[in-house]
Amino acid sequence: MRHNPKKILLRIFELLIIFIWVFPLIWMVITSLKLEQDVITKTFTFWPRNPTFANYTKAFTSTYILNWMGNSFIVSLGAMLITLVVDAPIAYAFAKIKFRGRNVLFWAVMGGMMVPFQVLIVPLYLQFNSYGMINTLAAALLPRVALPIGIFILKQFYEGIPIDLEEAAFIDGSSRYRIFSKIILPLGQSAMATVIILSFINAWNDFLWPLIVINDTIKYTITVGIANFQGTHGTQYSLIMAGAAVASIPQILFYIFFRKKIIAGIATSGLKG
Amino acid sequence: MIPGNKDTRDGIVFSIPFLFVYLAFMIYPLLSGLYISFFKWDILSSANFIGFTNYKTLFTDEKFYTSLWHTFEFVLMTTPTLLVVGFLMALAVTGTSPYKGILENIFFFPYIFSMTVVSTLWAWLMQKDWGVFNQALMHINLQPVSWLTNENLAMWSVGLTTLWWTAGFNMVLFSAGIKQIPKEVYESAAIDGATYLQSVRHITIPLVRSTTVLCLILQIIASFNVFGQVYVMTGGGPHGTTRVLVQYIYETGFRYYKMGYSAAMSYILFLIILGVSVLQYALLGRKDQ
Numbered sequence: 001m002r003h004n005p006k007k008i009l010l011r012i013f014e015l016l017i018i019f020i021w022v023f024p025l026i027w028m029v030i031t032s033l034k035l036e037q038d039v040i041t042k043t044f045t046f047w048p049r050n051p052t053f054a055n056y057t058k059a060f061t062s063t064y065i066l067n068w069m070g071n072s073f074i075v076s077l078g079a080m081l082i083t084l085v086v087d088a089p090i091a092y093a094f095a096k097i098k099f100r101g102r103n104v105l106f107w108a109v110m111g112g113m114m115v116p117f118q119v120l121i122v123p124l125y126l127q128f129n130s131y132g133m134i135n136t137l138a139a140a141l142l143p144r145v146a147l148p149i150g151i152f153i154l155k156q157f158y159e160g161i162p163i164d165l166e167e168a169a170f171i172d173g174s175s176r177y178r179i180f181s182k183i184i185l186p187l188g189q190s191a192m193a194t195v196i197i198l199s200f201i202n203a204w205n206d207f208l209w210p211l212i213v214i215n216d217t218i219k220y221t222i223t224v225g226i227a228n229f230q231g232t233h234g235t236q237y238s239l240i241m242a243g244a245a246v247a248s249i250p251q252i253l254f255y256i257f258f259r260k261k262i263i264a265g266i267a268t269s270g271l272k273g
Numbered sequence: 274m275i276p277g278n279k280d281t282r283d284g285i286v287f288s289i290p291f292l293f294v295y296l297a298f299m300i301y302p303l304l305s306g307l308y309i310s311f312f313k314w315d316i317l318s319s320a321n322f323i324g325f326t327n328y329k330t331l332f333t334d335e336k337f338y339t340s341l342w343h344t345f346e347f348v349l350m351t352t353p354t355l356l357v358v359g360f361l362m363a364l365a366v367t368g369t370s371p372y373k374g375i376l377e378n379i380f381f382f383p384y385i386f387s388m389t390v391v392s393t394l395w396a397w398l399m400q401k402d403w404g405v406f407n408q409a410l411m412h413i414n415l416q417p418v419s420w421l422t423n424e425n426l427a428m429w430s431v432g433l434t435t436l437w438w439t440a441g442f443n444m445v446l447f448s449a450g451i452k453q454i455p456k457e458v459y460e461s462a463a464i465d466g467a468t469y470l471q472s473v474r475h476i477t478i479p480l481v482r483s484t485t486v487l488c489l490i491l492q493i494i495a496s497f498n499v500f501g502q503v504y505v506m507t508g509g510g511p512h513g514t515t516r517v518l519v520q521y522i523y524e525t526g527f528r529y530y531k532m533g534y535s536a537a538m539s540y541i542l543f544l545i546i547l548g549v550s551v552l553q554y555a556l557l558g559r560k561d562q
Contacts, residue, residue: 010370011370011371011372014365014370014376015372017376018372018375018376018379021379021380021382021383021437022379022382024383024394024395024398024437025382025383025394027394027397027398027405028394028397031397039403040402040403041403044403044408044412082294085290086290086291086293086294087291089287089288089290089291090287090288090290090291090292092287093283093287093288097280097283097284097287098280098284099280099281099282099283099284099285100284102284105288109291109295112299114547114550115299115303115543116494116497116498116539116542116543116546117498118498118500118519118522118539118542118543119303119306119539119540119542119543120298120302120303120306121522121523121526121539122306122526122532122535122536122539123301123302123303123305123309123536124298124302125526126305126309126316126532127301127302127305142294142298143298145294145298146291146294146295146298146299151291176279176283176287180287201385204387205387205388207387207388207389207500207501208500208501208519208523211523212523212527222389223387223388223389224389226387226389226390226393227389227392227393227501227505229393230393230505237397237400237403240393240397241393241394241397244390244393244394247387247389247390248386248387248390251385251386251387252385255382255385262385263381263445266442266445266446267446267449
């Protein structure tokens with residue numbers, strides 16, 4: 001079996017696919033290490049002639065990339081925290097409290113997942129315009145806090161928590177609020193982690209809304225900033241690639257630490273960017 | 274056991290925080306968007322009620338039709354390819370290859386990058402004069418290709434970028450589906466002499482049907498909403514041949530400040546996507562029976 005030529009061919013094919021699939025990312029790094037004149041040149045070379053970190057230095061010093069990443073952190077963290085604060089209690093209510101109108105309310109909330117964000121951009125813009133909040137990070141993050149999919153994930157998990165635990169606590173005289181904070185929240189940590197990751201990524205990758213609501217270059221989020229790189233730095237491809245590489249560091253770290261959670265989150269929720 | 278008389282009060286109290294943001298940032302804009310779509314409004318001056326005029330104009334607006342068509346084009350290009358590639362990836366990573374762990378990571382990895390990073394990176398790879406794709410073509414004495422500046426090719430190039438970026442997402446869904454198929458089914462098929470391709474065709478494909486439906490619907494919705502890749506890579510060009518509906522909505526609203534008209538168009542897009550979602554429930558519902 002070991003020397004089956006068909007299998008060897010298949011392995012070679014797989015290695016080739018692996019190379020093709022990572023190549024764009026390798027090329028991003030290689031380009032970012034090249035000098036400008038070695039990128040736009042008639043004498044193309046694959047490897048950098050004079051490997052340099054100059055583009056990275058330049059990206060940090062002569063662009064707003066650190067501001068943009070900071071802005072994206074504020075927006076994503078803010079969206080994530082508010083999402084947790086509002087999603088967890090209602091998910092608990094849907095899972096464990098038999099109140100009137102629960103089913104109707106649940107479907108009204110889940111129906112929100114079908115609304116494409118594009119439908120909301122004009123009215124949201126006018127809404128934030130009337131509050132005088134255009135060009136603020138708060139405006140960039142607030143429309144991202146109502147995340148029905150987060151409720152769905154948490155509700156599924158909370159439903160699996162045995163009712164006996166709650167009943168025992170009720171007999172001891174605990175209130176709903178105590179049960180929620182002392183029993184449900186600690187037990188639901190893993191589902192919470194999934195929601196944290198999904199809402200963070202969701203907000204971090206947001207593009208259309210910050211593009212609309214933020215005007216000042218220094219207040220851009222990283223996605224808008226990188227998109228505007230091409231406009232402002234034209235053909236400085238090695239600088240653009242250095243910027244793109246720096247902008248991806250948080251996601252790469254995120255992937256390394258939470259790979260399993262991210263994949264499990266997608267497999268259970270089908271959240272699509 | 275649990276005292277029932279407080280359930281309604283507790284239910285409402287626990288729901289209030291979410292309902293507040295949901296009303297403020299979903300329900301209210303959704304309704305006010307519909308309202309605005311009946312007005313002629315450029316923000317600076319006051320709004321004029323014009324009834325269904327925006328919707329009527331829309332049906333005679335050539336740019337609207339071409340943008341809608343480009344969106345359909347993108348949906349038709351990307352949906353089948355992303356499903357098939359995602360499925361093939363899932364077969365590879367659930368198979369017996371010693372590289373399946375690496376393959377799974379490599380296939381999924383591009384998905385974590387943000388759309389703008391992916392788009393600027395691929396715009397550079399496909400750059401006409403200095404991009405590595407054309408450098409490679411010229412190296413083997415072929416003509417360079419105008420990936421993003423040829424009217425017939427630009428949308429395919431954006432589609433290829435999207436394939437690289439998100440096929441791994443479909444792979445995750447498909448491989449979750451494949452892993453649920455009991456091993457015994459394959460073992461007994463192998464005993465009966467089924468080849469690999471036969472067991473894929475007669476076992477895997479029929480048994481992941483519900484995953485396929487889910488992927489299909491998610492993919493269609495995602496493709497209908499395409500904007501960022503096109504906006505960054507081609508800007509809608511060359512000559513508007515890749516301008517998609519969301520871009521036209523964006524430009525109408527925020528470059529020409531025709532708020533009412535933009536809102537009306539976004540409602541048409543909403544109706545189309547709603548139609549697709551209804552189809553989803555029709556299909557999934559039939560499966561459950």
